Amino acid sequence: MGKIRKTYDRSFKKKAVDMYLKEGMGYKRIAKELDIDHTMVRQWVKHYRAEGMQGLEEKRGKAKGPGIGRPRTRPDPEVKIKRLEAENELLKKFLKM
Numbered sequence: 001m002g003k004i005r006k007t008y009d010r011s012f013k014k015k016a017v018d019m020y021l022k023e024g025m026g027y028k029r030i031a032k033e034l035d036i037d038h039t040m041v042r043q044w045v046k047h048y049r050a051e052g053m054q055g056l057e058e059k060r061g062k063a064k065g066p067g068i069g070r071p072r073t074r075p076d077p078e079v080k081i082k083r084l085e086a087e088n089e090l091l092k093k094f095l096k097m
Contacts, residue, residue: 005060007058007060008036010053010056010057012034013044013048013056014048014053014056015034016030016034016036016040016041016044016045017041017044017045017048017056019033020041020045021045021048027039027041027042027045044056
């Protein structure tokens, strides 16, 4: 099984970022005090510098466009009906010729 990924709220992330930026603590020391991995602190600082508080928001699980996600396994019934009706109209035209 894969790892269970824990999520942290923005205030927790901000606290870690402030410990690094304002108090001058190192990544590993912050990680040890907060009982998290030091690479997470490094990523949070990087995102905070690039995007501010928005960079500390959770981004996992949020779609970024209309085509994102698994394709439907079954077509929408209304779409299927319209396609079949169009096909029938086309066949009727060919029969009249």
